[in-house]
Amino acid sequence: xxxxxxxxxxxxxxxxxxxxxxxxxxxxxxxxxxxxxxxxxxxxxxxxxxxxxxxxxxxxxxxxxxxxxxxxxxxxxxxxxxxxxxxxxxxxxxxxxxxxxxxxxxxxxxxxxxxxxxxxxxxxxxxxxxxxxxxxxxxxxxxxxxxxxxxxxxxxxxxxxxxxxxxxxxxxxxxxxxxxxxxxxxxxxxxxxxxxxxxxxxxxxxxxxxxxxxxxxxxxxxxxxxxxxxxxxxxxxxxxxxxxxxxxxxxxxxxxxxxxxxxxxxxxxxxxxxxxxxxxxxxxxxxxxxxxxxxxxxxxxxxxxxxxxxxxxxxxxxxxxxxxxxxxxxxxxxxxxxxxxxxxxxxxxxxxxxxx
Numbered sequence: 001x002x003x004x005x006x007x008x009x010x011x012x013x014x015x016x017x018x019x020x021x022x023x024x025x026x027x028x029x030x031x032x033x034x035x036x037x038x039x040x041x042x043x044x045x046x047x048x049x050x051x052x053x054x055x056x057x058x059x060x061x062x063x064x065x066x067x068x069x070x071x072x073x074x075x076x077x078x079x080x081x082x083x084x085x086x087x088x089x090x091x092x093x094x095x096x097x098x099x100x101x102x103x104x105x106x107x108x109x110x111x112x113x114x115x116x117x118x119x120x121x122x123x124x125x126x127x128x129x130x131x132x133x134x135x136x137x138x139x140x141x142x143x144x145x146x147x148x149x150x151x152x153x154x155x156x157x158x159x160x161x162x163x164x165x166x167x168x169x170x171x172x173x174x175x176x177x178x179x180x181x182x183x184x185x186x187x188x189x190x191x192x193x194x195x196x197x198x199x200x201x202x203x204x205x206x207x208x209x210x211x212x213x214x215x216x217x218x219x220x221x222x223x224x225x226x227x228x229x230x231x232x233x234x235x236x237x238x239x240x241x242x243x244x245x246x247x248x249x250x251x252x253x254x255x256x257x258x259x260x261x262x263x264x265x266x267x268x269x270x271x272x273x274x275x276x277x278x279x280x281x282x283x284x285x286x287x288x289x290x291x292x293x294x295x296x297x298x299x300x301x302x303x304x305x306x307x308x309x310x311x312x313x314x315x316x317x318x319x320x321x322x323x324x325x326x327x328x329x330x331x332x333x334x335x336x337x338x339x340x341x342x343x344x345x346x347x348x349x350x351x352x353x354x355x356x
Contacts, residue, residue, distance in 0.1 A: 018133075019051040022126070039102060046097050054090040054123075055130050058082065062131070068138050079131050087124030094119070177202070177227075180234045191233045198230040213327060217284060217291075218250035220259050224282065227260055231267055238277025239267065246285045252351055255327055259284075259293055261320055262345050266297035270343055274298060279342070289331070290350040301338040324349065 023044045030040060061082065062068065067075060095108035095116070108116055177199050184192040205223050221243075232239050263282060271278040278298025285292050317334070324332040324347065332349045 014137075015052055015055065018130075019048050019055075022051070023048045039105070042101065043098070046094055046101075050090050050094050050097075051126065051130075054086050054093065055127060057089070058086045058127060058131060059134065062134070068135070075135070079128060079135075083128035083131060084124050086127050087120055090123040090127065091116070091120045094123075177230065180231065183234055188233075195230050195233050198226050202226050202230075212256060214253035215256045216250060217245075217252045217254050220254050220256065221245065221250075221282075221284075223257070224260050224263050227263065228267075228280075235267075235271070235277060238274075239271055240277065240279050242279070242281045244281065244283040244285075249284055249286070249291065252291055254291065254293070254349065255323055258320060258323065258347065259295070262293070262295040262347065265317065266295050266343065266345065270297035270299035281342075287348055290348060293347040293349070295345045296342045298341065299343050301336060301343045303336075320347070 026047070027040065027044050067078065098105070099107045099109055106112075108119065181192055181195045181199065184195055202223055205219065228239070228241050232241075259282070263280070266280055271280060279296070280298075281294070281296040283292075283294040283296075285294075317336075321334050324334060328350055332347070335344075335346045337344055
């Protein structure tokens with residue numbers, strides 16, 4: 001109801017201001033041309049009242065016939081005809097009021113037909129432009145509403161997809177972590193308990209960040225370190241870790257569990273396959289437009305084929321790419337290649353803002 005009342009108020013305010021501006025301009029022109037007489041004020045008042053009244057009736061017809069929903073090609077000839085009909089009505093109203101109130105002036109209805117035709121055409125043109133302005137306003141409002149609706153739908157869809165991706169990452173991580181703990185239960189129960197403690201800390205943080213698009217880099221690094229401590233209990237000296245993080249980046253925003261997913265992928269599908277183990281390097285540095293997250297691991301890079309895309313490796317990297325695209329559009333990138341006997345995964349993200 002509040003929105004309807006506001007629209008009505010805007011309509012009447014616009015009506016009054018538009019016709020008042022026209023009457024004021026017309027009066028000014030008559031004054032500059034030396035045609036301003038004593039009764040001109042009353043004539044201008046008649047024009048004002050007639051314009052507001054007839055255009056309001058025109059609006060009623062437009063709304064009743066639902067012309068606002070029609071295309072411009074269908075509309076233009078009907079607007080021309082409607083403007084002519086309501087122009088005749090406005091002309092007759094003004095002429096009758098003029099001939100009744102100004103008995104000493106030359107009558108309009110029985111006067112010079114050229115002047116009468118000129119007045120009729122003037123009203124027709126005025127009402128045609130009024131109708132075009134009315135349609136233009138509603139077209140603009142409709143476009144704005146459609147744009148807002150599309151943005152809301154896109155935001156809701158984006159949030160839903162991000163939620164689905166996060167929901168897939170958590171079971172994926174849990175499955176791998178529990179497998180690691182299961183291997184420790186019989187070999188070393190004490191270390192298995194420690195692993196469960198690390199896992200609970202990771203899951204607690206994951207639950208806290210489930211509705212957040214980004215987290216500070218420092219929080220993400222804490223989760224990565226907890227995860228690597230958990231894995232170190234299983235791989236022991238086979239897992240050699242080195243961090244290279246540029247100072248001052250702890251508060252920079254990064255997507256939650258993204259770096260952890262890359263590290264997990266490097267451990268599970270790189271170092272775990274090597275009998276002698278290998279080196280894992282995690283680096284974060286400023287790039288030209290944001291942050292460069294780098295994960296290096298010993299091993300060989302084998303791109304996932306069609307049959308491997310449903311595996312845990314495929315899911316993790318596929319979801320990472322989709323999250324980057326949804327959060328940052330084309331301003332983020334993920335690259336995987338092999339350099340100097342190391343598999344190098346690089347993620348570059350902007351730090352100015354998350355795409356909406």
